[in-house]
Amino acid sequence: xxxxxxxxxxxxxxxxxxxxxxxxxxxxxxxxxxxxxxxxxxxxxxxxxxxxxxxxxxxxxxxxxxxxxxxxxxxxxxxxxxxxxxxxxxxxxxxxxxxxxxxxxxxxxxxxxxxxxxxxxxxxxxxxxxxxxxxxxxxxxxxxxxxxxxxxxxxxxxxxxxxxxxxxxxxxxxxxxxxxxxxxxxxxxxxxxxxxxxxxxxxxxxxxxxxxxxxxxxxxxxxxxxxxxxxxxxxxxxxxxxxxxxxxxxxxxxxxxxxxxxxxxxxxxxxxxxxxxxxxxxxxxxx
Amino acid sequence: xxxxxxxxxxxxxxxxxxxxxxxxxxxxxxxxxxxxxxxxxxxxxxxxxxxxxxxxxxxxxxxxxxxxxxxxxxxxxxxxxxxxxxxxxxxxxxxxxxxxxxxxxxxxxxxxxxxxxxxxxxxxxxxxxxxxxxxxxxxxxxxxxxxxxxxxxxxxxxxxxxxxxxxxxxxxxxxxxxxxxxxxxxxxxxxxxxxxxxxxxxxxxxxxxxxxxxxxxxxxxxxxxxxxxxxxxxxxxxxxxxxxxxxxxxxxxxxxxxxxxxxxxxxxxxxxxxxxxxx
Numbered sequence: 001x002x003x004x005x006x007x008x009x010x011x012x013x014x015x016x017x018x019x020x021x022x023x024x025x026x027x028x029x030x031x032x033x034x035x036x037x038x039x040x041x042x043x044x045x046x047x048x049x050x051x052x053x054x055x056x057x058x059x060x061x062x063x064x065x066x067x068x069x070x071x072x073x074x075x076x077x078x079x080x081x082x083x084x085x086x087x088x089x090x091x092x093x094x095x096x097x098x099x100x101x102x103x104x105x106x107x108x109x110x111x112x113x114x115x116x117x118x119x120x121x122x123x124x125x126x127x128x129x130x131x132x133x134x135x136x137x138x139x140x141x142x143x144x145x146x147x148x149x150x151x152x153x154x155x156x157x158x159x160x161x162x163x164x165x166x167x168x169x170x171x172x173x174x175x176x177x178x179x180x181x182x183x184x185x186x187x188x189x190x191x192x193x194x195x196x197x198x199x200x201x202x203x204x205x206x207x208x209x210x211x212x213x214x215x216x217x218x219x220x221x222x223x224x225x226x227x228x229x230x231x232x233x234x235x236x237x238x239x240x241x242x243x244x245x246x247x248x249x250x251x252x253x254x255x256x257x258x259x260x261x262x263x264x265x266x267x268x269x270x271x272x273x274x275x276x277x278x279x280x281x282x283x284x285x286x287x
Numbered sequence: 288x289x290x291x292x293x294x295x296x297x298x299x300x301x302x303x304x305x306x307x308x309x310x311x312x313x314x315x316x317x318x319x320x321x322x323x324x325x326x327x328x329x330x331x332x333x334x335x336x337x338x339x340x341x342x343x344x345x346x347x348x349x350x351x352x353x354x355x356x357x358x359x360x361x362x363x364x365x366x367x368x369x370x371x372x373x374x375x376x377x378x379x380x381x382x383x384x385x386x387x388x389x390x391x392x393x394x395x396x397x398x399x400x401x402x403x404x405x406x407x408x409x410x411x412x413x414x415x416x417x418x419x420x421x422x423x424x425x426x427x428x429x430x431x432x433x434x435x436x437x438x439x440x441x442x443x444x445x446x447x448x449x450x451x452x453x454x455x456x457x458x459x460x461x462x463x464x465x466x467x468x469x470x471x472x473x474x475x476x477x478x479x480x481x482x483x484x485x486x487x488x489x490x491x492x493x494x495x496x497x498x499x500x501x502x503x504x505x506x507x508x509x510x511x512x513x514x515x516x517x518x519x520x521x522x523x524x525x526x527x528x529x530x531x532x533x534x535x536x537x538x539x540x541x542x543x544x545x546x547x548x549x550x551x552x553x554x555x556x557x558x559x560x561x562x563x564x565x566x
Contacts, residue, residue, distance in 0.1 A: 035481040035505055042565045045352055061354040123391045140336065159376055243380040243388065252472065253379060257349040258565050259501070261474045
C-alpha cells in the first residue's frame with residue numbers, strides 16, 4: 001500500500017489503528033462519565049452575529065479577542081525584537097558593566113515565572129508609567145473623538161488602551177530576555193576568525209558587526225526567532241490575568257455568561273492552534 | 288582571578304537587583320499616599336468618567352448575545368453614573384486580582400457582588416450593602432442521598448468552590464472536615480458536582496436554583512437555608528471617607544425608593560432577561 005507516494009509498512013497501519021482505538025475509547029469514556037449537555041450552537045453567535053438594524057455582520061467577543069491577541073503579539077514581538085537585539089549585542093560587549101547589566105536583566109526575567117513578573121509589573125509599575133505619561137486621558141480623548149477609527153484598527157477599543165499597553169510592555173520585556181539569548185548565540189556562533197579578519201582589514205567595531213557578523217548571524221537566528229514568536233503567541237494567554245481583553249479573557253467571560261465550559265475552551269484552543277500552526281507552516285516556507 | 292571575577296559579577300548583579308526593588312517599593316508608597324490625599328469622587332467628576340471594576344458572574348454581570356455587559360450590577364453602575372452626571376467605563380477583571388487592581392488604582396470602585404468580610408475590610412473599605420444574596424448549597428443527588436446536614440462534615444465529602452470566594456471560606460468554617468477543591472469560576476465548580484467529582488458546592492444568588500433546574504436529575508438544593516447573607520457592598524480604597532459617604536448616601540436613597548429591590552428582583556427572581564443571553 002502507498003500513501004503520499006511512500007510505502008506503508010504494516011507497523012504504520014498497526015500504530016494508526018491503535019491511536020484511532022485510543023481516541024474512540026477516550027471519547028466514549030468522556031461521553032459516559034461526563035454529565036454534560038453539549039451546546040455547540042451557542043458558539044457561532046460569539047464569533048460574529050448578524051445585526052438586523054444595520055444589515056451587517058458584527059464581530060463578537062471571539063473575533064474581538066482574536067484580533068486583540070494578534071495585535072498584542074505583533075506589538076510585543078516587535079518590542080521583544082528591538083530589546084532582545086540590544087540585549088544580545090550588550091551580552092557580547094567588551095565592557096564588563098554593560099555585559100553584567102544585560103546578564104542581570106536576562107537572568108532576572110528568565111528565572112522568575114512569567115506569571116510573577118506580570119503581576120509585579122502590573123500592580124507596581126504599570127500604573128506609574130500610565131499616570132506619568134498621562135496615557136489614560138490621551139486614549140480616552142481619542143475614544144471620544146470622531147476620528148478614532150484608524151486608532152481602533154491598530155489598538156482596538158481605545159478605552160482599554162492602558163491595559164493593552166501594560167500587557168504589551170510586560171510581554172515584550174519577558175520575551176526579550178529569550179530573544180536576547182538567541183541573538184547572543186547567533187553572534188557567538190560566528191567563528192572567531194571572522195572577527196579577526198574584520199579587524200585586520202581595519203573595520204570599526206560597528207562596521208564589524210554590520211558587515212561581517214550580522215549578515216551571517218541573521219541566517220542562523222531566523223529559525224529560533226520564529227519559534228520564539230510562536231511561543232509568544234501562546235504565552236500571550238497569560239496576560240488575561242491582568243485583565244487585558246484578549247482571547248483567553250473573553251473565553252472566561254463566555255464561560256460565565258453561557259454556563260457552558262467545554263465548548264468555549266475547545267473553540268479557544270482551536271483558534272490558538274490555527275494561529276500557531278499557520279505561523280509554523282509560514283515560517284517553514286520562508287526558511 | 289576567576290573567583291574574583293565571579294565575585295565582582297555577583298556584586299554588580301545584587302546591586303542592580305536591590306536598586307530595582309528599592310525604587311519599586313518607594314514608587315508604590317508615594318502612589319498610595321497621593322491616592323489617599325484626594326477623594327476619588329473629585330477625580331471622577333473631573334475626569335467625567337467613573338471606572339468600575341467587576342468580575343463577570345451571572346446574573347450580576349454577564350455578556351449578552353452581542354457581547355455587551357448586562358446584569359444587576361451593570362444596572363446599578365449605570366444608574367450611579369447617571370446620578371453623578373458622568374460616563375461609566377467597565378474594567379472586567381479576574382476575581383483573584385480584583386482587590387490588588389483596585390488598590391493599584393486601575394479603577395475607582397469595585398461593584399462585583401463582593402461580600403463584605405472582616406478580612407477583606409483590612410485591605411479595602413466597604414459601603415453599606417446594596418444586596419443581600421447569601422450562599423446556598425447545591426449538591427449531587429446520587430452522591431448525597433440520605434445525607435443530613437452533619438453528614439457533609441466528613442473527610443469523605445468533597446466540596447468545590449470559586450477560589451478566594453466567600454463561599455470557599457464559609458465551606459471551610461461550616462464543614463472543617465470536608466475536602467475543598469477550588470476553581471477560577473463557578474461554572475467549573477458546578478461541573479465538578481455534575482460529574483460526581485465533588486459532592487456539593489456553594490454559590491451565591493440564584494445560581495444554585497437555576498443550575499438545579501437545568502440538571503434536575505443530578506443537582507438539587509438540599510437545604511432551604513441561606514448562609515451568610517451579610518451583604519454585597521461596593522469596595523473602595525482606604526483613606527477616602529468622601530467616597531464612602533457618597534456611595535452610602537446613594538445606596539441608601541436607591542434602597543428607600545425601592546429602585547434597588549425592583550432591579551434586584553428583576554435579575555434574581557425572574558427569567559425575563561433570559562432572551563438577552565445565549566442559553
